[in-house]
Amino acid sequence: MTAIIDTICARRSISPKRLGYPGPNIEQVAEMVRAACAAPDHGNLAPTRFIYIPDDARQSLAEVFAAATLERNSDSSQEELEDAKQRAMNGAGLIAIWAHIDENNPIAPPHEQWIAVGAATQNLLLAANSLGFHTKIVSGGRVTSKSLRAAFNLGDGDVLVGFVVLGTYAGQTKKRLRPEPGEILSLWGPDI
Numbered sequence: 001m002t003a004i005i006d007t008i009c010a011r012r013s014i015s016p017k018r019l020g021y022p023g024p025n026i027e028q029v030a031e032m033v034r035a036a037c038a039a040p041d042h043g044n045l046a047p048t049r050f051i052y053i054p055d056d057a058r059q060s061l062a063e064v065f066a067a068a069t070l071e072r073n074s075d076s077s078q079e080e081l082e083d084a085k086q087r088a089m090n091g092a093g094l095i096a097i098w099a100h101i102d103e104n105n106p107i108a109p110p111h112e113q114w115i116a117v118g119a120a121t122q123n124l125l126l127a128a129n130s131l132g133f134h135t136k137i138v139s140g141g142r143v144t145s146k147s148l149r150a151a152f153n154l155g156d157g158d159v160l161v162g163f164v165v166l167g168t169y170a171g172q173t174k175k176r177l178r179p180e181p182g183e184i185l186s187l188w189g190p191d192i
Contacts, residue, residue: 008126012173014134016090019167023092026052028131032095035127039119043108048120051096051152053088061151062088068145087138091165097121097137098152099159117161124164134169137162 024032029052036048053061062085069076069084076084088094099117101110108116121137128135139162142148148160 007130010173011126011129012134012176013136014167014169014173016087016136016138016165016167018169018171019091019134019136019165020170021092021168023167024128024131024133026054028133029093029095031131032124032127036120036124039116039123041116041120042112043105045102045105045108045113045116047099047101047113048117049098049100050124051098053094053096058088058094061094062086064088064147064151065142067147068142071145071147072141084142091136092167093133093165095124095164095166096152097124097161097164098154099161100157101159102157121161121164128164128166132168133166134173136165138165139163 033050036050037046039048041047065084065088066081069081073080097117099113101113101117102108103110105113125135125137143160143162148154149158152160154160
């Protein structure tokens with residue numbers, strides 16, 4: 001229908017293992033965050049934060065991922081720990097997303113703040129796509145670990161949402177089964 005709608009509908013998540021170099025530079029990441037800042041945000045609370053993890057810091061993050069794995073299962077095998085470390089190295093770029101949700105805000109209740117976080121995240125993904133990169137959001141149980149919370153200095157009301165893995169993908173994206181508008185759209189009215 002329009003170029004922007006076609007672009008939105010063409011967005012696909014790509015496995016982090018398939019997201020190679022080149023990745024975005026810091027100026028491109030800043031542009032993605034600029035787009036994220038355009039998301040709806042009732043009360044102008046800015047509940048979303050983005051933390052870019054440069055390549056030279058990813059080995060340190062890998063150690064935190066391993067610590068988070070041990071925290072969840074103290075009997076983790078060496079193979080499981082290496083797999084956890086590798087997850088910090090996948091993709092050509094990595095951005096952590098965290099949210100600060102004010103449970104007692106008189107203007108914007110928590111669900112509206114979460115809508116703002118989701119909208120900002122989607123804007124970031126679409127901006128990355130418009131710059132020629134592919135993405136995938138990853139989270140899992142590790143995001144609630146004490147290790148990661150401490151590594152990112154998260155306080156009360158802060159939630160580590162996950163990580164956006166970015167990079168270049170040379171393959172063909174797979175068609176994703178999505179609902180048709182008629183399956184999820186209905187009309188409301190007093191006589192309907």
